[in-house]
Amino acid sequence: MVKLTRRQIVRHAAVGLLFTITPVAALAKAAQQFVAVRIWPANAYTRITLEAAQAMKYKHFTLDNPARLVVDIEGATLNNVLQTIAAKVQRNDPYIANIRVGQNTATTVRVVIDLKQAINPQVFTLAPVANFRNRLVIDLYPSAATALAAEADDPLMALLNDYSKGKIRSDGTSNNGAVPPVKERAPAIVDTPSPSRPLHRKPIIVLDPGHGGEDPGAIGPSGLREKNVVLAIARETKKRLDAMGYKTYMTRNEDVFIPLGVRVAKARSLKADLFISIHADSFTSPSARGTGVYALSTRGATSAAARFLEQTQNNADLIGGVQKVGNKNVDSTLFDMTQTATIKDSLVLGRNVLNELGKLNKLHKGHVDQANFAVLRAPDIPSILVETAFLSNPTEEKLLASSSFRQRSAAAIANGVKAYLSKAVLARR
Ligand SMILES: [Zn+2]
Structure with a gap:
C-alpha cells in the first residue's frame, strides 16, 4: 500500500x-x-x-x-x-x-x-x-557535438557515441562489415619482442583499470571494491610510466562503466604500443592467493583457474550493462597471423611484468597464463591482464587496501614495461 x-x-x-x-x-x-x-x-x-x-x-x-x-x-x-x-x-x-x-x-x-x-x-x-x-x-x-569537441583530448566520448550506435565490435574494431585494418607483422622472436614493431616515437601505453560504475568487479570480505583498487593502482602506474618518458593513457579515470570493446577501441584509436588491463582476482575459495598475469588465448583458457576467470571477466559487459555487444571473430589469414605475433609479444611483456611483480608478492603461477579475455583482443597491440592479488583472500584484501602495496604494484608494472621496451629497442638494432 x-x-x-x-x-x-x-x-x-x-x-x-x-x-x-x-x-x-x-x-x-x-x-x-x-x-x-x-x-x-x-x-x-x-x-x-x-x-x-x-x-x-x-x-x-x-x-x-x-x-x-x-x-x-x-x-x-x-x-x-x-x-x-x-x-x-x-x-x-x-x-x-x-x-x-x-x-x-x-x-x-x-x-x-x-x-x-x-x-x-x-x-x-x-x-x-x-x-x-x-x-x-x-x-x-x-550530445554528438560535445563528444566530437572532446575527441582531441581523449577519443573516449566519440567511441562511446559510436558504441551506443552499434558501430564498435567487442574486439574494439569498427563494425562496418569489413575486416579490421591491422598492420602486417613478422612473427615474433621467441623471447624478445618482435623487431618489426615500429617504435619511432615515444611508446604509447594504455592502462585499463577494470570494471567501474555499475560493475564493482570483485568485492572483498570487508567490502573493498575491485573497481576502486584498480583505478588507484592504474593512476600510480601512469605516474611512473610518464616519469619514465612514455606517453600513457587510461581507458577510464573515473568511476564509470566502460564496455570491454570500447576499452580496446580506445587503445587502437590512440595507436597504443602496449595495453595493460589491471584487476584484482577473486575465487570461490578464500584461500586462493597470489599475483597473476594473463595474455590472450585464441583457443580458450589454458587452466581451470583461467577458465573461471575468463567467465567472470567476460561477464563484465553483462553486469555493467551494455545495450549492444559487437560480435563474431573476424576470419582472415592476415588477421590471424597478426594476432599470433601479437600474442607472442604479449607473453614476453607478461613475463617481464610477472618477474617484477614476483618480487613483492607470491605468484599464483610461475608463468604467464592464457585465457580468451575480450579486453585483450586487440589484434595488433600486445596486451596483458594483471591480477594484482586476490581480493577474495582476507590477507590479500588488506594488501590491496594499503597504499604501499598499491604503489609497489604500480612500480613493478612500470618496471616490467620498461624492461620489455628496452629489449624491444635492442631487438631493432
Ligand atoms: Zn576484474
Whole structure:
C-alpha cells in the first residue's frame, strides 16, 4: 500500500503539467515494484539504473526549454525506493540538474530528468544477471557535438557515441562489415619482442583499470571494491610510466562503466604500443592467493583457474550493462597471423611484468597464463591482464587496501614495461 502524504501530493502537484495525481485507492492495487535506484555520474556519461522485481516496459522522449528527458514506466507503482532518486542526484553531476518522479496514471510511473546540457539518451533494459534483478538503464551521453569537441583530448566520448550506435565490435574494431585494418607483422622472436614493431616515437601505453560504475568487479570480505583498487593502482602506474618518458593513457579515470570493446577501441584509436588491463582476482575459495598475469588465448583458457576467470571477466559487459555487444571473430589469414605475433609479444611483456611483480608478492603461477579475455583482443597491440592479488583472500584484501602495496604494484608494472621496451629497442638494432 502506497500512501502519499499531503506534502507529497502538494509537491507532485507543484511539479506542474507533467503529473496528474491519481487517487490513492488506484495505487494500492499494484505491487510495489522498484527494489533499488542508483546514479553513476561521470564526465564520459551519467547512468541511472532502476532495478525492479519484474521486467519493465517503458517509453521515453525529450522536451526542450528547459531540457528534460522523460521516461514513462508502464505497469509500475511509485514506491519509497524510487522516491529516493531525487536525493541521489549529485550537485556536480555533469548532466543531471534534478530528477522528479510521480504516478502519472494509475499504472504508469513518470521519471522526469531535468538536464544541465543537451544529451544523447540511451534507454534500455537488462535481464537479471549476477546479483542484479531486472534493470532499466538510462544512459545520458553528451550530445554528438560535445563528444566530437572532446575527441582531441581523449577519443573516449566519440567511441562511446559510436558504441551506443552499434558501430564498435567487442574486439574494439569498427563494425562496418569489413575486416579490421591491422598492420602486417613478422612473427615474433621467441623471447624478445618482435623487431618489426615500429617504435619511432615515444611508446604509447594504455592502462585499463577494470570494471567501474555499475560493475564493482570483485568485492572483498570487508567490502573493498575491485573497481576502486584498480583505478588507484592504474593512476600510480601512469605516474611512473610518464616519469619514465612514455606517453600513457587510461581507458577510464573515473568511476564509470566502460564496455570491454570500447576499452580496446580506445587503445587502437590512440595507436597504443602496449595495453595493460589491471584487476584484482577473486575465487570461490578464500584461500586462493597470489599475483597473476594473463595474455590472450585464441583457443580458450589454458587452466581451470583461467577458465573461471575468463567467465567472470567476460561477464563484465553483462553486469555493467551494455545495450549492444559487437560480435563474431573476424576470419582472415592476415588477421590471424597478426594476432599470433601479437600474442607472442604479449607473453614476453607478461613475463617481464610477472618477474617484477614476483618480487613483492607470491605468484599464483610461475608463468604467464592464457585465457580468451575480450579486453585483450586487440589484434595488433600486445596486451596483458594483471591480477594484482586476490581480493577474495582476507590477507590479500588488506594488501590491496594499503597504499604501499598499491604503489609497489604500480612500480613493478612500470618496471616490467620498461624492461620489455628496452629489449624491444635492442631487438631493432
Ligand atoms: Zn576484474
